[in-house]
Amino acid sequence: MSKEPVAVVGIGQTKHVAARRDVSIAGLVREAARRALDDAELTWADIDAVVIGKAPDFFEGVMMPELYLADALGAVGKPMLRVHTAGSVGGSTALVAANLVAASVHGTVLTLAFEKQSESNAMWGLSLPIPFQQPLLAGAGGFFAPHVRAYMRRSGAPDTVGSLVAYKDRRNALKNPYAHLHEHDITLEKVQASPMLWDPIRYSETCPSSDGACAMVLTDRAGAARAPRPPAWMLGGAMRSEPTLFAGKDAVSPQAGKDCAADVYRQAGIADPRRDIDAVEMYVPFSWYEPMWLENLGFAAEGEGWKLTEAGVTELDGDLPVNMSGGVLSTNPIGASGMIRFAEAALQVRGQAGEHQVERARKVLGHAYGGGSQFFSMWLVGSAPPDA
Amino acid sequence: MPEVLKAPLVVEFPFTRSLGPVQSAFLTGLRERLVLGVRTSDGRTLVPPVEYDPVTAEEIRDLVEVAPTGTVTTWAWNHAPRRDQPLDTPFAWALVRLDGADTALLHALDAPGPDAVHTGMRVRVRWAGERTGAITDIACFEPYDDGPDAPDGRGRAEPATHTGEFDDPVTGIVATARLDYTYSPGRAQTAYINALAEHRNVGERCPSCRKVYVPPRGACPTCGLATSEQVEVGPGGTVTTFCIVNIKAKNLDIEVPYVYAHIALDGAGLALHGRIGGIPYDQVRMGLRVEPVWTEGARYPDHYRPTGEPDADYDTYRELL
Amino acid sequence: MNREIAVVAFAQTDHRRTSEELSEVEMLMPVLHDVLGQTGLKTADIGFTCSGSSDYLAGRAFSFTLALDGVGAWPPISESHVEMDGAWALYEAWTKLLTGDADTALVYSYGKSSPGPLRDVLTRQLDPYYVAPLWPDSVALAALQAQALIDAGDTDEPALAAVAARSRADATANSHAQLRGPVPHGEYVVRPLRTGDCPPIGDGAAAVILAAGERARNLCARPAWIRGVDHRIEAHSLGVRDLTDSPSTRLAAEKAGAFERPVDTAELHAPFTSQEVVLRKALKLDDGVRVNPSGGALAANPVMAAGLIRIGEAAARVHRGESDRALAHATSGPCLQQNLVAVLEGDPR
Incomplete structure (x- = not known):
């Protein structure tokens, strides 16, 4: 018994912006789905099932919105699944869809993730006034900033590293037409001069709030053989979860992240990720998470991740480019953010990444995480099929 | 077992919904007292107009105008209207x-009673006095006597096409939604909160791994076992890590800058969160020893202040980071 | 891919109008311990975990993250969550086992309907532009469907009352049920539906363990083999659907192989009496089929768990030797918009 190989043959996303006032929620998801189908040169009738993901329903104020979106996504008469695993959901959704193909349950599956943040306010959705609970004493960044400080203490990283990441990601975003933030006049000095919101996190080191959707068409070997453009092949994929808060939790480098990466590398036959993987698109909502995840994912030893960033290794033309798309720092429709990471990895190995294409990108890792640094989903995609 | 705590939880937000072209035309039309539908490629007319054909999944954009009169295809008598429903006296859905049109629209039907309603009856739109471009611009339907009932065959004339263009079109709606919940935090958190009222921090110990959870959540999350043995921790603790908040959060009445910290109370297996006071913000450091400061009537400590003890050694709290 | 997968254990809470003295994890945990205990497995032995729940029931974002505390996810586990009834979590777990990546799966779901006004909460599932602003509650929508059935001659009020009475009578044998024995058919809630036609509102949780091949045989004396499972969705708007029929149920049943041979038992997720009429028609169930021996959703309807419970109840009858081939059904959305059908079989005796 062997799993059916899974190929990505279509990718579509919306131009991510603060507010898409010109479309409904259905119109937003439709746009990404349509682009993914067009990329694969397929029609709605070619799709066997739809797997959709998004973060909390309170963000748009629609409970289980997949019910209302069934028509827009051509799902009528088909199976439709709705995944929700907090911030990692975009990645998990793609993996659930991939399983349908890998298990030979379906031949071709449309998977999509979205968030239309402008319908409400993310901080409202995340901090409903639950009685008896201690109110959150800090905004979104306040949740993450203490972990960043812990990382700095542990690694001895100089406090400029965060700004280097932000400067790089925002410049990468300028090469990505779908990215939300296009700061044409960005300079390192501007990043470093931006206000310190949640010390040690500066304004320019935080992510925006976006409306956006991302879709992919996943298919089996037969579907890949018919694809008009080179497919991306899934070489490994995994999810790992650990509890929200627990005694002994390492919030800087969670065990679930390490285990998830190890599982993906095992499946893909990756012995040394730093050597064997050509680029990484990872979920970095605050700039300091780049060096933290570099360590968590095994690209650097503990305490050494910041050295890769500082040395320019993670630049677009570096030895291990990270967040070629501009990353979550430049685009953040929360529910879609994980899938955008997965899609960027696939774009790279397909050679379809345009101006932010990494040369000779043959194996690229896509990474998403969420909750209290507790839910992880990752996939490794390659330009050649798994048995090649 | 003491009574569990309960309190109202109101989840309310004015959602701002952008409409897209088809829905914009329909809702603007209602404002102008006309009802638009949309034509599918195989000639069906869908009212209310949807953006995507439920049968073929095609995008559909060809608008037509239909009559404000129609026929009931099914109904249900609502003798006890609920908050926010279209009418506050008994009505039929x-x-x-x-x-x-070839499809049906859901709304309220104002009628004297259930005996006055039947499938196949003729009805017409009753327009709201004040219309803004929303489904509620139709106040409801009302009975309409234009001859004998005709469940089929009436009004099948080809509806006229409509450009969907209006002066000052409605492009978005504000949909305020309020749901009233009653929140109960359950057994373990009730016990914790009740102890807080006596200014005591009481956690629960896992019967297996022996770690103490504060606040307790009813289960040891690593062992998946119920916790019950109560253990008082603190009052002193150590700042494990922190950030300096320079941006004023909405609905928080705290002057910036201030320090938001993770604090491991003595005896606790993990850190909780609190504000640090009684020390300049730029002098707070990892390892600082602190104790809670309570204010009258507050459920949680107002903040934590330095105890004056020497800082804790990094190795004593690194596992709690 | 041909891999045999079975339900090997099932547990559920006693479903009650309110469980306010318990948090969600406090409610859920005993059920998790129950299924693990039945199989002798520990969390660390489980290859994949998947759950189903809804933030809107709880009134809190990310409510499922705290439920995970009850699993004991340490060391970290391979885990996923659907914002759907647990029946779909089972479906996701079934596909995971089919890939061969895991041999066992823990599936759970829970729902507390008591904190919020359930009838109003469910209106938030509806088209947010044209329908949700009118707040048509779940009973009203089911009543529109019931009237359509009456108009079509498919049922009448006495027939619906008989469905209610049979369900609650059968539930007398189900200690977990919330409504058991003779229950007055009551006044109209939304005509033509009376209180007796409606499900009780309550809190509850359920869990299932799946296992593949030999593993299933080792864990359970008579595994309930999943011969097929499929789910389909329909258009969202009620006005474009024929409310007297359920083509998505029929299609799912066909894909799941339900029509290949007759079933002896069917656990149908029909929260309203009238919906049983629709489902019986769609599934072509004749009077020889034992329908909802547990009492069904009319006896206990913890939202988000009630569908998984149907699969669990059907499986438990196979485990006990009371069924050889059973059909289980779950539904989601207004007026049966989305439906899942599973076919379970026991080894020949």
Whole structure:
């Protein structure tokens, strides 16, 4: 018994912006789905099932919105699944869809993730006034900033590293037409001069709030053989979860992240990720998470991740480019953010990444995480099929 | 077992919904007292107009105008209207196929009683006095006597096409939604909160791994076992890590800058969160020893202040980071 | 891919109008311990975990993250969550086992309907532009469907009352049920539906363990083999659907192989009496089929768990030797918009 190989043959996303006032929620998801189908040169009738993901329903104020979106996504008469695993959901959704193909349950599956943040306010959705609970004493960044400080203490990283990441990601975003933030006049000095919101996190080191959707068409070997453009092949994929808060939790480098990466590398036959993987698109909502995840994912030893960033290794033309798309720092429709990471990895190995294409990108890792640094989903995609 | 705590939880937000072209035309049309539908490629007319054909998944954009009169296809008598429903006196919910349409629209039907309503009856739109471009611009349907009932065959004339263009079109709606919940935090957190009222921090110990959870959540999350043995921790603790908040959060009445910290109370297996006071913000450091400061009537400590003890050694709290 | 997968254990809470003295994890945990205990497995032995729940029931974002505390996810586990009834979590777990990546799966779901006004909460599932602003509650929508059935001659009020009475009578044998024995058919809630036609509102949780091949045989004396499972969705708007029929149920049943041979038992997720009429028609169930021996959703309807419970109840009858081939059904959305059908079989005796 062997799993059916899974190929990505279509990718579509919306131009991510603060507010898409010109479309409904259905119109937003439709746009990404349509682009993914067009990329694969397929029609709605070619799709066997739809797997959709998004973060909390309170963000748009629609409970289980997949019910209302069934028509827009051509799902009528088909199976439709709705995944929700907090911030990692975009990645998990793609993996659930991939399983349908890998298990030979379906031949071709449309998977999509979205968030239309402008319908409400993310901080409202995340901090409903639950009685008896201690109110959150800090905004979104306040949740993450203490972990960043812990990382700095542990690694001895100089406090400029965060700004280097932000400067790089925002410049990468300028090469990505779908990215939300296009700061044409960005300079390192501007990043470093931006206000310190949640010390040690500066304004320019935080992510925006976006409306956006991302879709992919996943298919089996037969579907890949018919694809008009080179497919991306899934070489490994995994999810790992650990509890929200627990005694002994390492919030800087969670065990679930390490285990998830190890599982993906095992499946893909990756012995040394730093050597064997050509680029990484990872979920970095605050700039300091780049060096933290570099360590968590095994690209650097503990305490050494910041050295890769500082040395320019993670630049677009570096030895291990990270967040070629501009990353979550430049685009953040929360529910879609994980899938955008997965899609960027696939774009790279397909050679379809345009101006932010990494040369000779043959194996690229896509990474998403969420909750209290507790839910992880990752996939490794390659330009050649798994048995090649 | 003491009574569990309960309190109202109101989840309310004015959602801002952008409409897209088809829905914009329909809702603007209602404001102008006309009802638009949309034509599918195989000639069906869908009212209310949807953006995507439920049968073929095609995008559909060809608008037509249908009549404000129609026929009830099914109904249900609502003798006890609920908050936010279209009418506050008993009414019928009805699916109404407007003349010229192939599908039915859901709305309220104002009628004297259930005996006055039946499937196949003729109804017409009653427009709201004040219309803004929303589904509620239709106040409801009302009975309409234009001759004998005709469940089929009436009003099948080809509906006229409509550009969907209006002066000052409605492009978005504000949909305020309020739901009233009663929140109960359950057994373990009730016990914790009750102890807080006596200014005591009481956690629960896992019977297996022996770690103490504060606040307790009813289960040891690593062992998946119920916790019950109560253990008082603190009052002193160590700042494990922190950030300096320079941006004023909405609905928080704290002057910036201030320090938001993770604090491991003595005896606790993990850190909780609190504000640090009684020390300049730029002098707070990892390892600082602190104790809670309570204010009258507050459920949680107002903040934590330095105890004056020497800082804790990094190795004593690194596992709690 | 041909891999045999079975339900090997099932547990559920006693479903009650309110469980306010318990948090969600406090409610859920005993059920998790129950299924693990039945199989002798520990969390660390489980290859994949998947759950189903809804933030809107709880009134809190990310409510499922705290439920995970009850699993004991340490060391970290391979885990996923659907914002759907647990029946779909089972479906996701079934596909995971089919890939061969895991041999066992823990599936759970829970729902507390008591904190919020359930009838109003469910209106938030509806088209947010044209329908949700009118707040048509779940009973009203089911009543529109019931009237359509009456108009079509498919049922009448006495027939619906008989469905209610049979369900609650059968539930007398189900200690977990919330409504058991003779229950007055009551006044109209939304005509033509009376209180007796409606499900009780309550809190509850359920869990299932799946296992593949030999593993299933080792864990359970008579595994309930999943011969097929499929789910389909329909258009959202009630006005474009024929409310007297359920083509998505029929299609799912066909894909799941339900029509290949007759079933002896069917656990149908029909929260309203009238919906049983629709489902019987769609599934072509004749009077020889034992329908909802547990009492069904009319006896206990913890939202988000009630569908998984149907699969669990059907499986438990196979485990006990009371069924050889059973059909289980779950539904989601207004007026049966989305439906899942599973076919379970026991080894020949």
